[in-house]
Amino acid sequence: DSGVTQTPKHLITATGQRVTLRCSPRSGDLSVYWYQQSLDQGLQFLIQYYNGEERAKGNILERFSAQQFPDLHSELNLSSLELGDSALYFCASSVAFDTQYFGPGTRLTVL
């Protein structure tokens, strides 16, 4: 158990819908990261927040957005969902810019 928590564990929704994934970092960690893992793409970096500020962006679609709240938890919002958005979404956290520890993931299925 890394100490990073993610909810929900599983999410099934329809195309065109919007969902919110939630992540709580390890106690004391200020950085939160989001990654997407699909069967044909491997683990892809989406975005990093540090102490509430966006610090790095990867291949994150415009339909996706994220934020980190004052209590340091983070949410990833996915809208206008498409079949291809079906994937495992992982959150990771680190103290600052060091080793990242991953949460258990949210499995999103878009039907």
Add this chain to the structure above:
Amino acid sequence: GQNIDQPTEMTATEGAIVQINCTYQTSGFNGLFWYQQHAGEAPTFLSYNVLDGLEEKGRFSSFLSRSKGYSYLLLKELQMKDSASYLCAGGVSGGYNKLIFGAGTRLAVHP
């Protein structure tokens, strides 16, 4: 570019030693990470190399040569539970932090 290459699959025998190679073309990698991931689960941190040389941690060791863009993960005294995917990732930082992952090497350990 930031390509990371590693073999897709490997097999080994319980009790043996296996070496998983990772090569990369990097612009800006400041360290090399190895993670273990069982199917459907979170990646688990194994090791981090920032300097050239060998880092040993129990049954697992990791090596880095920055000039050659080469790393390997060495697993000794293989156990059945070591059957998993092993992900090589380059760390990119500079006021931010992100991991660029290879596609992973799926290791099957058989009796």
